[in-house]
Amino acid sequence: MAEKVGVEGDRDVKVPNLNPSSITSGEQTVWADVSPLLESACKDLQDGELVHGENFNLFAAMSALEIMDPKMDSGIVCRYYSVDEAIENGAAPVPLSFDKTIDVQCTIDIMDHLLACEATWHKGHSLAQTVYSCIYLQRPDRTSSHALLHSYCRVIRATCNSVVSVVSETRTHEEEDLFTMAYGLPLKGDGDEKNLSMLHAVEETISRQLRACKAPSSKKRLVEDVEPLQTNLDLEEGYCKSLLCRLRFRKHFYHVLTCMRRPQGRGLELARKHIASCLLELDSILKSAEFLGSNNACETSLDGIEGRTTASGRQPIGFDSTLNNRLAAPTPPRAIKILSWKKAVEYFQKLLHDLDIICSYSLDPLFEGVLRFVVEFQKFQPDLVARAHLQLLLLQEGKLYGRDPVFAMICKAAVLPEVTKSHDIQKNESVVQLVQLVISLLRILCTNAAWQRRKLGKIVQDWRVIYLQLELAFRKEFGEISSTSIDENVCIKISKHILNWVEEQTYWIASRFLMLGFELELYSPCEYCMVYWYIYVVLIKLAEKTHLKMLTSNEIAKRKGKKKRESLKDAARDYQIPPVVLLLQCQIYLAEGLTMMLAALRNEHKVFQSLGPFNTEHERFIQHFEFLQRACIPDHVSYLSFKESTNHARLSTIVVYNCFKDAQRIAKELRSSFSNDRDRMVELRQIEQVAEHNGVALNLVCRLGTLDPSLKVYFEFSHHPYFATAVVKRS
Amino acid sequence: METTTDEEREAKIVELEAAAASEIEYVSYGGEHHLPLIMNLVDQELSEPYSIFTYRYFVYLWPQLSFLAFHKGKCVGTVVCKMGEHRNTFRGYIAMLVVLKPYRGRGIATELVTRSIKVMMESGCEEVTLEAEVTNKGALALYGRLGFIRAKRLFRYYLNGVDAFRLKLLFPRPELHSPQLTRATGDESGWHKDSRQTEENPFLL
Ligand SMILES: CC(C)(COP(=O)(O)OP(=O)(O)OC[C@H]1O[C@@H](n2cnc3c(N)ncnc32)[C@H](O)[C@@H]1OP(=O)(O)O)[C@@H](O)C(=O)NCCC(=O)NCCS
Numbered sequence: 001m002a003e004k005v006g007v008e009g010d011r012d013v014k015v016p017n018l019n020p021s022s023i024t025s026g027e028q029t030v031w032a033d034v035s036p037l038l039e040s041a042c043k044d045l046q047d048g049e050l051v052h053g054e055n056f057n058l059f060a061a062m063s064a065l066e067i068m069d070p071k072m073d074s075g076i077v078c079r080y081y082s083v084d085e086a087i088e089n090g091a092a093p094v095p096l097s098f099d100k101t102i103d104v105q106c107t108i109d110i111m112d113h114l115l116a117c118e119a120t121w122h123k124g125h126s127l128a129q130t131v132y133s134c135i136y137l138q139r140p141d142r143t144s145s146h147a148l149l150h151s152y153c154r155v156i157r158a159t160c161n162s163v164v165s166v167v168s169e170t171r172t173h174e175e176e177d178l179f180t181m182a183y184g185l186p187l188k189g190d191g192d193e194k195n196l197s198m199l200h201a202v203e204e205t206i207s208r209q210l211r212a213c214k215a216p217s218s219k220k221r222l223v224e225d226v227e228p229l230q231t232n233l234d235l236e237e238g239y240c241k242s243l244l245c246r247l248r249f250r251k252h253f254y255h256v257l258t259c260m261r262r263p264q265g266r267g268l269e270l271a272r273k274h275i276a277s278c279l280l281e282l283d284s285i286l287k288s289a290e291f292l293g294s295n296n297a298c299e300t301s302l303d304g305i306e307g308r309t310t311a312s313g314r315q316p317i318g319f320d321s322t323l324n325n326r327l328a329a330p331t332p333p334r335a336i337k338i339l340s341w342k343k344a345v346e347y348f349q350k351l352l353h354d355l356d357i358i359c360s361y362s363l364d365p366l367f368e369g370v371l372r373f374v375v376e377f378q379k380f381q382p383d384l385v386a387r388a389h390l391q392l393l394l395l396q397e398g399k400l401y402g403r404d405p406v407f408a409m410i411c412k413a414a415v416l417p418e419v420t421k422s423h424d425i426q427k428n429e430s431v432v433q434l435v436q437l438v439i440s441l442l443r444i445l446c447t448n449a450a451w452q453r454r455k456l457g458k459i460v461q462d463w464r465v466i467y468l469q470l471e472l473a474f475r476k477e478f479g480e481i482s483s484t485s486i487d488e489n490v491c492i493k494i495s496k497h498i499l500n501w502v503e504e505q506t507y508w509i510a511s512r513f514l515m516l517g518f519e520l521e522l523y524s525p526c527e528y529c530m531v532y533w534y535i536y537v538v539l540i541k542l543a544e545k546t547h548l549k550m551l552t553s554n555e556i557a558k559r560k561g562k563k564k565r566e567s568l569k570d571a572a573r574d575y576q577i578p579p580v581v582l583l584l585q586c587q588i589y590l591a592e593g594l595t596m597m598l599a600a601l602r603n604e605h606k607v608f609q610s611l612g613p614f615n616t617e618h619e620r621f622i623q624h625f626e627f628l629q630r631a632c633i634p635d636h637v638s639y640l641s642f643k644e645s646t647n648h649a650r651l652s653t654i655v656v657y658n659c660f661k662d663a664q665r666i667a668k669e670l671r672s673s674f675s676n677d678r679d680r681m682v683e684l685r686q687i688e689q690v691a692e693h694n695g696v697a698l699n700l701v702c703r704l705g706t707l708d709p710s711l712k713v714y715f716e717f718s719h720h721p722y723f724a725t726a727v728v729k730r731s
Numbered sequence: 732m733e734t735t736t737d738e739e740r741e742a743k744i745v746e747l748e749a750a751a752a753s754e755i756e757y758v759s760y761g762g763e764h765h766l767p768l769i770m771n772l773v774d775q776e777l778s779e780p781y782s783i784f785t786y787r788y789f790v791y792l793w794p795q796l797s798f799l800a801f802h803k804g805k806c807v808g809t810v811v812c813k814m815g816e817h818r819n820t821f822r823g824y825i826a827m828l829v830v831l832k833p834y835r836g837r838g839i840a841t842e843l844v845t846r847s848i849k850v851m852m853e854s855g856c857e858e859v860t861l862e863a864e865v866t867n868k869g870a871l872a873l874y875g876r877l878g879f880i881r882a883k884r885l886f887r888y889y890l891n892g893v894d895a896f897r898l899k900l901l902f903p904r905p906e907l908h909s910p911q912l913t914r915a916t917g918d919e920s921g922w923h924k925d926s927r928q929t930e931e932n933p934f935l936l
Contacts, residue, residue, distance in 0.1 A: 450884040612878025
């Protein structure tokens with residue numbers, strides 16, 4: 001036991017009198033056998049007594065581990081003390097069996113279980129407890145005599161390595177910190193860079209073996225020199241095929257990762273081809289289960305069909321998840337559940353589809369396009385690995401797609417005059433900071449929704465601050481110029497456009513922050529009213545800023561047009577509200593309609609009220625919108641203004657001025673403007689549905705509400721992720 | 732989501748409370764003899780394993796915040812809490828709340844937490860927080876009715892891979908400060924999985 005405590009490292013039993021100034025171990029600490037001390041302490045302490053010390057209080061006591069408690073003591077020896085001991089005990093033999101058929105079977109089981117482990121790792125567990133529970137991976141050299149297993153282990157290591165480096169480079173793992181912890185694991189074996197050529201050689205051999213066994217007996221002679229994969233010739237074809245799809249999947253998957261890492265998205269097209277191949281091989285892998293399962297007469301896994309981690313249903317040889325407990329993570333050891341083989345295959349299918357979406361992206365140079373793409377992509381709830389690859393594509397070396405400088409992108413997005421790109425203004429400290437904020441924003445948008453929302457709540461304040469700083473900086477810089485220079489006009493324009501654009505982004509972030517709350521289920525129905533009201537006021541501001549930006553871009557276009565003597569028709573078009581703004585207008589109407597409907601229901605039917613014994617709605621308001629309120633987003637908006645605008649809502653009045661009708665009408669009209677834009681067509685359709693249903697519900701409640709007290713209203717997200725649909729039912 | 736009117740609810744609470752009050756006895760934590768009772772209940776019903784030191788930390792330092800519910804001498808429910816300074820706010824924290832299955836739905840948990848929250852409020856807490864699994868409908872409904880909001884979602888917070896909500900109850904303040912442009916104090920603290928360095932983590936290693 002004493003030895004074990006020593007191995008434990010610096011996070012277990014604390015002996016306070018060894019080092020009175022601190023209870024953490026350092027260079028001066030000596031590891032000592034505490035067994036006698038503990039034994040005598042046991043005799044001294046009565047039930048309910050506790051050792052107290054200056055540095056050892058009740059709080060510190062909580063960090064104590066109960067030695068030999070399997071839930072807490074990560075040093076506890078489960079089966080084997082070390083990898084070497086496990087190997088000595090024959091836990092990972094090479095070859096797996098001297099019977100060639102069994103050897104092949106077992107190798108396939110290892111491949112399948114590794115796939116399950118890999119998926120489990122991607123889903124948020126540590127590498128040590130998943131993929132590296134494979135003893136064969138722990139000792140890269142041991143397998144060298146077994147070409148099949150050796151090449152497979154190599155490509156697995158290389159793949160893990162590639163994924164770890166993408167995720168750590170992009171730092172998307174901040175929210176899922178276990179992921180990149182690879183401390184003490186042999187992530188790189190000698191010669192792993194050659195993994196593909198080895199894999200290729202093995203694949204070649206097995207293809208030949210497959211051809212040989214399929215050849216009609218008349219031709220057998222010609223291919224006789226090919227030694228079969230294993231000894232049972234009836235099963236030769238099945239085993240060859242099962243191995244080939246597994247090997248090819250690994251090959252293509254490794255290619256996908258490599259291609260996606262090429263700078264400036266140059267490998268995306270090729271990556272798509274490999275993704276398609278991966279998906280085909282996964283299909284074959286799935287199909288192989290029938291063959292592999294039928295040859296498994298002897299034993300079946302304890303977990304039942306659904307829980308099993310191999311296609312055959314057998315337990316794989318050569319895994320021990322407890323071996324790495326001590327490397328797992330600075331938390332108590334927990335047994336983790338490895339995903340089933342079926343679930344693992346499904347995970348990889350989903351991952352590949354997500355990666356395919358990234359690869360088919362057109363690398364839109366426009367900032368709004370990037371934002372929309374990322375938001376649409378996130379709707380599929382991609383996992384960490386896919387999100388990391390998206391970020392890797394978006395931001396390389398501080399440039400968009402590793403290609404366009406961020407400042408140039410801002411200039412385009414903010415409709416700045418062409419001269420700005422080379423203007424000294426980009427050296428201004430605040431502008432440099434703005435560039436950094438844009439980069440941070442893109443990063444944040446690639447993280448998981450829960451983390452993203454928290455970070456957006458914080459960064460929205462930074463955007464507000466940068467607005468104020470820019471305003472000051474421009475006044476200082478251009479104020480000096482304006483008295484003397486002819487540059488004046490340009491400078492004023494630059495500052496006006498940048499400021500408007502910064503505000504537009506700030507409101508966009510605020511709206512995303514609010515809407516993500518629905519996705520994360522942070523709002524309860526009695527809070528919907530204030531949330532929609534807040535969305536409403538933010539969207540109005542967003543629409544205003546977007547419209548202003550588009551007016552200026554139209555102005556520029558018009559000026560260019562004038563030179564070309566454009567027709568009067570164009571002038572007429574200038575006065576039209578751009579479709580993008582009208583789409584926002586639709587959402588504004590929906591938010592307003594929902595706010596008013598909820599307010600009226602509360603005012604007249606006494607439902608959706610938040611009455612608690614300890615606080616009021618005001619406190620809920622403060623808490624939900626704390627981040628926005630602190631940053632004055634928007635200005636002059638408070639709980640008071642919310643109450644003022646909703647206190648008098650009555651069903652009879654809101655039915656007459658029906659926002660849902662307006663939303664529906666505009667959405668219909670907009671269809672023609674967005675006919676080439678699939679995502680926006682979907683959005684329009686959803687808006688129409690919500691508006692239609694809510695319009696009907698509103699009428700119903702208004703007509704019958706007071707007459708029929710059994711009428712209940714509740715809200716669902718059946719048509720739109722953020723805009724609720726009212727459902728009226730008789731209870 | 733059904734919406735019973737708030738009056739209806741109010742009436743139901745009163746009725747339940749009356750029924751429960753007649754047979755359930757609520758006791759503030761009274762010493763080491765209560766410890767096994769609390770541990771027993773929590774071990775049965777909550778997924779996270781706690782050592783005896785975890786319980787002691789709470790009940791020794793904040794005995795006034797822990798309550799037990801007895802029915803005919805049998806302990807059927809308990810609440811364990813703490814309070815303290817956290818990033819410039821004085822806040823209460825509900826660590827554990829459990830009611831035995833056959834005794835659920837009678838308002839026992841509501842009464843237990845209400846007692847703790849009252850003491851917290853009287854002791855000058857500005858807010859109360861806790862974490863609950865997103866799938867724990869019962870607890871979420873209970874806290875929601877007490878005025879807690881879901882302040883944030885914590886991704887895969889529990890070791891079983893389930894997300895959690897950070898719930899928060901803000902007490903009314905006499906003067907509601909005007910909005911200022913300061914960085915909000917976000918806090919990711921909790922004590923189940925993440926934030927190994929925060930003060931609230933009893934598994935601090
Ligand atoms: C959560 C728990 C403590 C509730 O105990 P309880 O004594 O049944 O709670 P109450 O009777 O005070 O419930 C009050 C309200 O909470 C809600 N509620 C409680 N359990 C619910 C459930 N299973 N489903 C829906 N709502 C529920 C209801 O709104 C209920 O009021 P109602 O009966 O008037 O509808 C209990 O279910 C439990 O011990 N669960 C296991 C441990 C746990 O999850 N603890 C919370 C950790 S954060």
